[in-house]
Amino acid sequence: MSYTIGIIGSGNIGRGLATHLAKTQYKLLLTNRRGAESLTDLVVSIGGSLRAADLAETIHQADVLFLALPWSQLEGLAQAMAPYRGKILVDATNNVVSMSPFQLADIGGKTTGEYVADLFPHQRLVKAFNTLGAATLALPPQNDTGNRVIVLSGDDTEAKKVVADLAQSMGFAPIDLGTLAEGGKLQDMGNAFSGIELIKVSK
Template identity: 70%
Template sequence: MSYTIGIIGSGHIGRGLATHLAKTTYPVLITNSRGPASLTDLVASIGGSLQAADFSQTIAQADVLFIAVPWAQVPDLANQLQGYNGKILVDATNNIVSVSPFQLADTGGKPTGEYVAALFPGQRVVKAFNTLAAATLVQPSQTSLGNSVIIISGDDAEAKKEVADITRAMGFEPIDIGTFRQGGHLQDVGGALSGIELIKVNR
């Protein structure tokens, strides 16, 4: 299926996503809080289908939005996306609010994907791309055995299939671990799949 893809955030994770999405056939827009001019060097260094855009253009044109902003900014983003219902939202965030000292935000016992989905009731939220370290996301291991794995969870089965297709186009192998409740905690910080690079071996 043909999509326009948007990336919200140009930090380490946003740059990693842009690196791989720009190699696909999808038009890709990237935006941040500082405006398109601040992204000129990044877009030039990555090339491909990547274009800088302002926030309103990105959310209006994109069918699929990758969220790569700090956790504290997610509620504000939810408010800004009101009125743009029905988009697939790929939640690549982790609930880290402080690195030194290390601190996680309280999600009331919910997996972060479920927590974020509740903030975006009009969108089709899929949790993905949050388990790899930023450096690994930018440059996954090169091996002839197979491709690096991207863990996916969510309650919208069709949205997960569409995100899986995009993930394969990026050169990764998606693995669906079920609904937010079934698998979400496994991919959150401290979960069994967090911070681990897995390779799906070709048969």
């Protein structure tokens, strides 16, 4: 199926995602808070199917939206997306609110996926691409040994299948960990898959 994909956020995670997705067959839009003009050089350097757009255009056109923005900006994005229904959101965020000193936001005992899903009640959220560091995510997904693993979780089976297919088209090996409540626990910072690089060995 043909999708239009949007990436919200042009930091290190957003750039890594854009680099891989631009090599696929999908139409790809990238946006940030500073506007499309600020992305000109980045878009040229990545090439492929990537195009810069403003936030409103990206939200309107995209079937699948990758959330690669700071945790503090999620509530504002939720307000901007309130008129929309049924978008697939790929939540690549972590609940970091400060790096020095390091501090995580209090999310009331929920997983980050559950918390973000509550912010976007009319969308279909899949937690993915949040466990690898930006430098690792930017590396080629495939090497002589095999394919780098991307773990994902979610409560919408069809949406998870779409995200798994996208990950596979980028060269990653997707692994479904289950629901946002159960699988999501393994993905959040400090838990089993956080910061862990796995390679699915080719047979």
